[in-house]
Amino acid sequence: MCGIVGVTGVGDALPYLLQGLQKLEYRGYDSAGVYLTDASGKNALIKEKGRVAKLAEKAKANGFAGTAGIAHTRWATHGNVTVENAHPQKSSDDRFFLVHNGVIENYQELTETYLQRVHLVSETDTEVAVQLVDKFSKEGMATADAFRKMISLLDGNSAYGFLLVDHEDPETLYVAKKKSPLLVGVSDHGNAVTSDAAAMIDLTKDFIELRDGDMAIVKPSSVTIYDAAGEQVNREPFTLEIDPEDTDKGAYPYYMLKEIDEQAVVARNIAGHYYDEDGNLQGIPCAVTDAIEEADRLYIVAAGTSYHAGLVGKRYFEQWAKIPTEVHIASEFAYDQPMLSEKPFFIFLSQSGETADSREVLDNVKKQGFPALTLANVMNSTLTREADFALPVLAGPEIAVASTKAYTAQVLVQAILAAALGNPGFDLKAELAKVAVEIQAITDEKETFKKIAEDALVGQHSAFYIGRGLDAAVALEAALKLKEISYIQTEGFAAGELKHGTISLIEDKTPVFALLTQSKTAGLLRGEVAQVAARGANTIVFASENLAKEGDAFVLPQVNELLMPLLAVIPAQLIAYYATLARGLDVDRPRNLAKSVTVQ
Numbered sequence: 001m002c003g004i005v006g007v008t009g010v011g012d013a014l015p016y017l018l019q020g021l022q023k024l025e026y027r028g029y030d031s032a033g034v035y036l037t038d039a040s041g042k043n044a045l046i047k048e049k050g051r052v053a054k055l056a057e058k059a060k061a062n063g064f065a066g067t068a069g070i071a072h073t074r075w076a077t078h079g080n081v082t083v084e085n086a087h088p089q090k091s092s093d094d095r096f097f098l099v100h101n102g103v104i105e106n107y108q109e110l111t112e113t114y115l116q117r118v119h120l121v122s123e124t125d126t127e128v129a130v131q132l133v134d135k136f137s138k139e140g141m142a143t144a145d146a147f148r149k150m151i152s153l154l155d156g157n158s159a160y161g162f163l164l165v166d167h168e169d170p171e172t173l174y175v176a177k178k179k180s181p182l183l184v185g186v187s188d189h190g191n192a193v194t195s196d197a198a199a200m201i202d203l204t205k206d207f208i209e210l211r212d213g214d215m216a217i218v219k220p221s222s223v224t225i226y227d228a229a230g231e232q233v234n235r236e237p238f239t240l241e242i243d244p245e246d247t248d249k250g251a252y253p254y255y256m257l258k259e260i261d262e263q264a265v266v267a268r269n270i271a272g273h274y275y276d277e278d279g280n281l282q283g284i285p286c287a288v289t290d291a292i293e294e295a296d297r298l299y300i301v302a303a304g305t306s307y308h309a310g311l312v313g314k315r316y317f318e319q320w321a322k323i324p325t326e327v328h329i330a331s332e333f334a335y336d337q338p339m340l341s342e343k344p345f346f347i348f349l350s351q352s353g354e355t356a357d358s359r360e361v362l363d364n365v366k367k368q369g370f371p372a373l374t375l376a377n378v379m380n381s382t383l384t385r386e387a388d389f390a391l392p393v394l395a396g397p398e399i400a401v402a403s404t405k406a407y408t409a410q411v412l413v414q415a416i417l418a419a420a421l422g423n424p425g426f427d428l429k430a431e432l433a434k435v436a437v438e439i440q441a442i443t444d445e446k447e448t449f450k451k452i453a454e455d456a457l458v459g460q461h462s463a464f465y466i467g468r469g470l471d472a473a474v475a476l477e478a479a480l481k482l483k484e485i486s487y488i489q490t491e492g493f494a495a496g497e498l499k500h501g502t503i504s505l506i507e508d509k510t511p512v513f514a515l516l517t518q519s520k521t522a523g524l525l526r527g528e529v530a531q532v533a534a535r536g537a538n539t540i541v542f543a544s545e546n547l548a549k550e551g552d553a554f555v556l557p558q559v560n561e562l563l564m565p566l567l568a569v570i571p572a573q574l575i576a577y578y579a580t581l582a583r584g585l586d587v588d589r590p591r592n593l594a595k596s597v598t599v600q
């Protein structure tokens with residue numbers, strides 16, 4: 001979704017802002033803009049539809065770099081994709097400039113009540129916010145008070161991350177946030193504000209996480225923070241532990257391919273983090289296992305790919321830890337809470353830790369007094385901070401919109417947590433070492449999957465992934481990967497359900513990918529493959545070594561059956577990647593999608 005960066009006192013502001021925007025590009029956007037200024041008040045506002053590269057060209061041609069500035073990537077919600085609607089938005093007299101992430105629910109009422117006489121040039125809720133600051137300032141309020149008053153008028157459901165500059169005090173950044181992530185980056189050569197720490201790592205690795213309701217005043221060499229009650233507070237910075245190189249593509253054409261390839265290393269890193277050299281589990285505090293052991297049921301709550309990872313994790317918690325487990329889609333659970341057990345324990349799964357749907361559920365759950373654990377890739381994120389416990393998923397920065405390594409990492413960490421709560425009945429650490437080797441072996445077969453993708457999918461408008469048991473769970477993720485980036489409508493299906501309706505969609509050459517790794521149902525699945533083949537489908541079977549037959553498209557190396565999802569998903573990721581390339585689309589930035597969905 002939208003991204004925010006701002007800097008002050010950094011010498012030459014433009015390169016930091018442009019690099020920051022480039023690092024935010026992966027989150028999804030459709031226009032971008034930058035406002036630059038310096039202590040003398042000289043300034044420039046530049047906005048563009050489309051790519052940050054286009055904005056960068058225009059900004060460099062302008063020639064003014066500034067010592068402070070704010071910048072934004074916009075993902076349209078209120079108002080079309082136009083230059084007028086891009087941020088920064090400004091007040092009518094060019095005094096205030098504002099970038100905003102989130103949605104102001106009552107912006108129309110505010111316009112009617114306060115801005116009848118103001119000519120609004122955009123269709124955005126953000127312009128309403130900046131015009132309100134201007135109005136209150138004209139009525140005699142100091143800028144910080146006008147900013148605070150504007151915020152106090154926002155509907156309680158509104159989400160915001162605001163970054164404001166006042167032309168009359170150009171090197172001061174006014175910051176506020178609620179339900180939308182915002183961090184202050186601190187350094188001895190200037191300060192920064194950003195919605196994603198990775199966007200500012202060229203300036204600093206030290207960040208202060210703002211909390212909901214906070215307001216901050218950021219100057220070149222000072223940061224002052226006020227909490228929701230208006231009290232000045234001291235918040236300690238944390239140091240971000242990422243290498244700037246982790247967020248670069250290196251020699252890869254797309255982040256997605258780099259991240260698919262990183263999965264073997266991620267698997268090893270996770271095992272290295274959660275096991276000591278003697279094979280003993282570590283890194284899961286007793287407080288976490290004790291709290292889960294008191295529960296009579298686990299509720300895994302997540303969205304999209306993370307939800308699919310939860311469907312696999314359920315099996316580990318039930319089979320190894322013997323705890324009944326339900327998996328729920330966050331956006332559904334949030335407004336239709338199912339009947340809960342007497343002692344529920346919640347597990348939130350999230351790559352970003354910022355997904356608004358999951359946050360809504362966590363809020364509700366906390367209000368009801370239930371314990372919660374977040375497994376997230378981005379630690380220090382809202383879901384990790386607001387849950388009682390948090391464990392890292394350790395996939396490393398995931399930039400491509402389509403999630404790959406975060407899925408395998410989430411499955412792995414759930415397996416380890418379930419092993420800490422019970423007994424898998426085999427040496428999980430040794431088996432995970434094998435999984436890492438076999439992930440590597442599959443990712444080395446890129447040419448095979450490129451050919452399968454090109455042969456089966458070019459010219460097709462629909463496809464299916466089918467499986468039974470854990471393979472049905474992986475089929476959902478496989479289908480999501482293919483459809484979200486290639487735009488080929490793909491259904492992931494529990495194979496036994498085909499005959500209850502969906503089989504009528506099978507036409508001549510319809511690609512049907514079958515995942516066949518579970519011995520209990522292998523015979524039935526073979527039958528279902530034969531049924532769709534008899535109706536003209538182009539069947540492509542990925543079977544595990546123990547179950548493979550002649551004619552299968554690819555034989556997956558054999559590991560413990562319950563861990564096969566970690567291998568079965570890899571061909572699907574590569575097929576999605578190559579099918580998308582073959583269709584000439586941007587793999588990392590599918591249309592209409594954002595990496596981290598911070599609005600409900």
Ligand code: F6R
Pocket residue numbers: 303304305306307349350351352353354355358401402403404480484595596597
């Ligand atoms: C798909 C994808 C999304 C996310 C979903 C939840 O490739 O990435 O479906 O899984 O938006 O996001 P997180 O895991 O950040 O909560």
